[in-house]
Amino acid sequence: MTPQFAELWVYLAASPLLGLTATLLAYQAAFWLYRCSGGHPLANPVLIAVAILVFFLMSTATPYETYFAGAQFVHFLLGPATVALAIPLYAQIRRVRALLLPVLAGLVAGSLTAVLSAIAVGRLFGASLPTQLSLAPKSVTTPIAMGIAERIGGIPSLTAVLVIVTGILGAVGARYVFDALRVRDPAIRGFAIGIASHGIGTARAFQVDAQSGAFAALAMGLNGALTALLLPFVAEMLGRLG
Amino acid sequence: MLSALTQLLVFQLAGEVLARGLGLPVPGPVLGMLLLFAALALRGGPGEELQNTGQTLLQHLSLLFVPAGTGIVVHLHRVADEWLALLLSLLVSTAATLAVTALTMKLLHRRSGDAQ
Secondary structure (H helix, E strand, C coil): CCHHHHHHHHHHHCCHHHHHHHHHHHHHHHHHHHHHCCCCHHHCHHHHHHHHHHHHHHHHCCCHHHHHHHHHHHHHCHHHHHHHCHHHHHHCHHHHHHCHHHHHHHHHHHHHHHHHHHHHHHHHCCCCHHHHHHHCCCCCCHHHHHHHHHHHCCCHHHHHHHHHHHHHHHHHHHHHHHHHHCCCCHHHHHHHHHHHHHHHHHHHHHHHCHHHHHHHHHHHHHHHHHHHHHHHHHHHHHHHHC | CHHHHHHHHHHHHHHHHHHHHHCCCCCHHHHHHHHHHHHHHHHCCCCHHHHHHHHHHHHCHHHHHHHHHHHHHHHHHHHHHCHHHHHHHHHHHHHHHHHHHHHHHHHHHHHHHHHC
């Protein structure tokens, strides 16, 4: 690095501008690739943007905290965006009422499957107890999952990452699971993707179909609430098992 | 735009206050979503402004997960140590959750459809 450039870099690295701009640029590039691929699920914009940013942070040796000082302005909008999910949900209120029984049964079955299968497979392949507890809330939206992990003895920041990966896996793979099972109703597809992969699945569902998106939002909200109530008891039982 | 954004933040704040005040395990924004839903049901729908602002915000919902996702750089060590268990757990559990939820709903939907 030339001295002038090093000086400029020191200035930029200390300001939130860099983290914020890098996040937006990486996302724009990722979204452009997603468009070019014709909306292919493997070209998930979150996945590509995260890969670009991880490469950028590692190659410039920038600490995550420095990056987050700028990126937090984007991260903050998750709160109001979660609240705004009530709007598409309201637009689907009739359809939700007509599907009340399948919705409630799907919620309970899906929520239990998400928590118990994550712990069971993690245990089977030798994950430590804190890792198992970080895996348990992985199908729930990030802010809820981090809160749950903290409460039950998991590692909140690891949970945040596992939640994102789960979201991407669901957004990428749901289509293949549904097609194999011949599930075609957009409401059911949306609801299942919202249970399994929260906001990222919901974002993907909105990109495919408005009704799917609304049901995904409903599922995400309900699953967040149910998992938050359920997991402390499961964690207590796990603690006894050791 | 401004008034709609203010409304969203007010509902989030109300949710946050309610969750902390009553010691509920549910996060504030989710309660805020439920409160806004109740308000929309009472009001008979969102106004044009709230509708548009909400749509704009949700159109790029994916963007909002990028900062947290980038946090994986902090956990590369643990991920390197336990990657197989983590990967298999996430893969199997996500597929199982999608399948169980969708099949449960399909089964019950068909039943209630037959009854009509």
